[in-house]
Amino acid sequence: MEKAIVVEAHPLDAIIRSDRMPHIWCPGCGIGIAMRCYAAAILESGIPVDHHIVVSGIGCTGRVAGYMDLDSYHSTHGRAIPFATGLKLANPDLMVTVFSGDGDLAAIGGNHLIHAARRNVDIKVVCVNNFNYGMTGGQVGPTTPYTARGTTAPYGNPEQPFNLPSLVSASGANYVSRWTTLHVRQLKRDILACFARPGFNFIEVLAPCPIGFGKLNNIPDGLEEMELYRQRCVLTENGEVDLDVLSIDLREDKPIYIGEFVQRNRPVFKPVRIG
């Protein structure tokens, strides 16, 4: 076995709470990769670090707020978006990013997700989608593919999943994209672009959860899922792809469409002012 490489410093130490390491995520988990892209984007954004705020809900991805050396708010399950909405409207100078998981944002927080998109409130949402509830041990969630297994669906998921880009687009978001944890450069670039683009911007990030989702669905290794991304991802640009074909089932040998799906310029929510 090779010796572990020990480093004294990390290039992102300036913006990560290194005193909180090691993190809670499992080997092979993709959340740390997505967080790293967010951290790098913040440092390159030109926006003062003090003006970046991260709000999370509950779950594995919800722990991102606790690891970023920013003003960071780890709210309740599903409520990151309304919490962030209040915070942003109270101080519009801040760059408020919600960083949370698919179960948090699309199940218990699903109503807030669609209404924030409808309102087109000026917050950025990074949704790490690992197709299950990882923290609680692999239960099916709103993105789990039909017939895929979870600990609460031992005979296969009897429900249809959400297609998140289609859902958020239909709800009215100004911007919708999808990447995977393999596409780190594109993801960082996209988060940077979202900082500069007004309105409700939604990025779905597909991420391996080998312990929760993978082991029950024949993708028990994070790297193996990354290889699936490499083989199957098809890059599309705004409007090129029918939103209906964006649903994902990693068990099927069919394209996973990634890229920027929706770019609009709808009016951004602003509090009414008179006089």
Added chain:
Amino acid sequence: MSKPRVRAGKFFMHGDHACAEGALAAGCNFFAGYPITPSTEIAEHLAYRLPQVGGTFIQMEDELASVAAIIGASAAGVRSMTATSGPGLSLMMENLGLAVMLETPCVIVDIQRGSPSTGLPTMAGQSDVMQARWGSHGDYEIVAYAPSSPQEIFDLTVLAFNVADRFRTPVILLGDEVIGHMMERVVIPPEGEIPHWERKRPKSPPENKGDYKAFLADDDDLVPPMAHAGEGYHVHFTGLTHDELGYPDMDADTHHRLVTRLGEKIRRNADQFIRAEELYLDDAEIVVISYGCTARSARRAVREAREQGIKAGILRLISIWPFPEKRVEALGEQARAFIVAEMNLGQIRREVERFVSQPVVGVHHAGGAMIPPEPIFEAICSAGSKT
């Protein structure tokens, strides 16, 4: 800014509007809410008024979102409020606990109606008293006020914001449909006469943020100074059990210490914000305890009893929580009997029974119509005749 924030003057004003004007006078600059009878006029009035003074009104998709939004706004340093009724208060319980745990000030107005469930949407109730106290999971203390006139709803809304900020806690204003929909004289003082209690702020500048621990409470009042989002302190707020830095700490001792301090913070400082009105209590043998709209009937009943020569007095609870247990215990030293009049089936009666040894007679109604003075008067006479 085309209109004044504080509409100083004398008005014939609707209770819900008085609440909204009280919020403005207190400096509230953010309201998030969801329409629900009989509190909707508060939202409507603030939708009209906040844009005039540079504040933010947003109608959310539900009460879960409403309370999350006001906590978020408060985290950015803005005085914030929502208003609802019983069914909405039930939905807010999740994030009420978050506000307690994050020690983030906010004001939740509950204009009570007949409950449980959808109950009597347009008619009065006082049955959210225990929900206000215990509705969110876990051990915590809450501050709640029960106005009994439009003037008082104005005054107590101001006080609610002040207590929330000063002690970093959510505060509930437990109004009721009668008071919310009543038109009565309201005097709004000039801006300079509105009391203002400050939120405690970090003593060291953000450059020395290592010196500041966001959840390290001062020894005297157990309140930690609060930094706001965007100031540069890089705070971490979590609903998880956390240490003095705000970092999650899954440790039984840390948990016990934190939960104990959060409760003690309210109890230790309670004398600064407990409020009650006392009438004829000096020599009272029969003590009537009431609050909110029912206290108006109770006051009349007590006056009539005095006219009949019965030594009755009234303790009108203005703050419901924390319960004024010391005062009630002291009254237990002099009174022969207690009567609790309330528009529920015994929520505060049970609380009174915990602190006195005398019989406690309840004058109760499940809600829908005000309890008139007569049954309270009869209860006083009945207690007075038992010697």
